[in-house]
Amino acid sequence: MARIYNFSAGPSMLPEPVLQQAQQEMLDWRGSGMSVMEMSHRGPHFMAIAEQMKNDLIELLAVPANYRVLFLQAGASAQFAMIPQNILNGKTKACYVNTGAWSTAAIKEAGKYCEVQVAASGESTAFTTIPAYADWRVDPAAAYLHYTSNETIHGVEFNDIPDAGDLPLVCDMSSNILSRRVDIGHYGLIYAGAQKNMGPSGVTVVIVRDDLVGLEAKNTPAVFSYAQQAKADSMLNTPATYNWYLLGLTLQWLKGEGGVVAIEQRNIRKANKLYQAIDDSSLYRNPVDPACRSRMNVPFVLADATLDKAFLEQAEQQGLSTLAGHRSVGGMRASIYNAMPEAGVEALIEFMAEFERTH
Known part of the structure; x- marks a missing residue:
């Protein structure tokens, strides 16, 4: 696998x-x-x-x-x-x-x-x-x-x-x-x-x-x-x-990988891509003040919460795992720590766009 x-x-x-x-x-x-x-x-x-x-x-x-x-x-x-x-x-x-x-x-x-x-x-x-x-x-x-x-x-x-x-x-x-x-x-x-x-x-x-x-x-x-x-x-x-x-x-x-200086630049790129995809969408929303959005943990909610289950199931099928938000807040959460490659974030963004297109 x-x-x-x-x-x-x-x-x-x-x-x-x-x-x-x-x-x-x-x-x-x-x-x-x-x-x-x-x-x-x-x-x-x-x-x-x-x-x-x-x-x-x-x-x-x-x-x-x-x-x-x-x-x-x-x-x-x-x-x-x-x-x-x-x-x-x-x-x-x-x-x-x-x-x-x-x-x-x-x-x-x-x-x-x-x-x-x-x-x-x-x-x-x-x-x-x-x-x-x-x-x-x-x-x-x-x-x-x-x-x-x-x-x-x-x-x-x-x-x-x-x-x-x-x-x-x-x-x-x-x-x-x-x-x-x-x-x-x-x-x-x-x-x-x-x-x-x-x-x-x-x-x-x-x-x-x-x-x-x-x-x-x-x-x-x-x-x-x-x-x-x-x-x-x-x-x-x-x-x-x-x-x-x-x-x-x-x-x-x-x-x-180049130490903290290099990984920080990678983390900035990853977070910016994901937040931009969320902000450009009509289905997804991030509730956090843009001035203090986390680069590491990106929570987001779907405009129609009844789609949450389908989103998570289909994401898993695409190899995008553990996207459910914490039980205390619900919604979704993508944690994109140092080890998450940019390709992983890009794969998530592509899936989110396709899910929005079909729902």
């Missing part, structure tokens, strides 16, 4: 060369006589894999020297709790910007550890836009300011970096990390699940500034402590070794 174009929001499609290399190395990693998933995480083979992976990520993101790069488990959702546990530093309040479902989840979890002040919210517009910076209310007494740079469900993305003043800026970059250039030096902490732009699920990247490491509450479990994980090179417990390996292969693929 031919491979499909997988528009899933995550776990998402991986670059085909990465899968091919993993297949070739499955039984015998580079003459070691064993699979990566069988290796001791303390052995020389895996330590080399881990070091290369970390160095490649630092290079691709141009991570400054005063940051720690961690590879943790339990998903980005675990960071919703780990962040306040680690960087409240005795303060009782934290500021959060609410731009969609994942911001909402982060706010709810942080509320177990501190008083959450919602500095701005897009809820009144059904999360179709980002509140104007002039309307944000950031408490200078808060421990940090948190926002989500791209909302996978609602399709809203920041195109710049908010000004947090003197507060550490914390960002959930799960769905757009490595998809565009970003100055890490503006942040106190960023975090991202791997399963959208970096590899399979099971690894969460945390990049945290040195001055925010070692501030955890006394009752913070060791595996949740940034300081303890940094001291142990993210191996305080056995890591998800095979997932690290696949993450590393994905980073090497990205470097071979």
